[in-house]
Amino acid sequence: MVLIKDQLNRNLTINVTPKRIVCLVPSQTELLYDLGLEQSIVGITKFCVHPTHFKSTIQIVGGTKNIKIEKIKALNPDIILCNKEENTKEIVEACKNICTTHVSDIYTIKDCVLLINQYGEIFDRKENALEIIDKINFNLKDFKNFIKDKPVIKVIYFIWRKPWMVAASKTFINYLLELNKFENVYKELERYPEIDIKEIATQNKQIIALLSSEPYPFKREHALEIEKNNIKTVLVDGEMFSWYGSRLIKSFNYFKTLRQNL
Incomplete structure (x- = not known):
């Protein structure tokens, strides 16, 4: 069981590692792939263009602000991933009626690291998450010197x-x-x-x-x-x-x- 607060400070209880993921945020779809979760992603938006082969292998459920809610329901997801800026409040509310819905809210790299850590916990990819965070921090330090x-x-x-x-x-x-x-x-x-x-x-x-x-x-x-x-x-x-x-x-x-x- 995972007990966390998403980035809107909403309490989420995840009893079993989600195996069917719908992601409504392009950058988070790429993150899921890099966490090694390709086989768990069942739905994405038309703007989720990385990696490129996803558009032909994974069900597209609309755009970031115009989803096809019935398509999402038919996918029987365990979790839906949203973002405060990318998706509307109405979309988040509709998704909450289907299954657990996690909402990110990103303004800084600290927020990004928190999100990656949370995905590592939620999807049992802690080592993968730590590897990504270490690379980000290394490159950030190098850039700050530059x-x-x-x-x-x-x-x-x-x-x-x-x-x-x-x-x-x-x-x-x-x-x-x-x-x-x-x-x-x-x-x-x-x-x-x-x-x-x-x-x-x-x-x-x-x-x-x-x-x-x-x-x-x-x-x-x-x-x-x-x-x-x-x-x-x-x-x-x-x-x-x-x-x-x-x-x-x-x-x-x-x-x-x-x-x-x-």
Whole structure:
């Protein structure tokens, strides 16, 4: 029996190790795979793109905010994994009526480590979880040594177009921007506000606009729209800035390369 609180501080009692998992969070699906749980995953979302073969081998139950609840019920899951940001409150409530539902809530690497530890306990993969955490911590320490003498760079992190939206404070993205010594121009705002790109022309011209590959797939033609406002742009891998779990093992080397190329 496992007694834990999920990251919404809800008490969960898990009497038997879950053997049938539905995961509604792309980065957590990747984490499950890296924990060695592929054979236990029975349902994922259409956005769970890593590992790539899952889309053809595992039942897709909709999107992160538009699930097919009857498909989930038919899979007879033992546990459903959600995230406060990725999934709506209504989705979580509906899933709770099917089986045990664990909800993550991620803002920092400490939160990520807690989640990995919890999955290690819930799914009897403690050694696998510890291995992933050790790799994350090793790469994080190395990155902190790399970044400590680098100058602070002002950035705007775009996540959407029409309307133009950016990542602001109280997000995991903003936490990783700070770790990279990127000063978020919109750090005084919260979550994912809409902005007027014409207004950024009045900002300091040393600002760099980071255009994420997700959730909106920014391309070079979109960068040109922003560059008309005299702002430098860089296309960045959104998974490195917003996926937690085992993806963090790869993120810090990516951040090194990004900084060296600016």
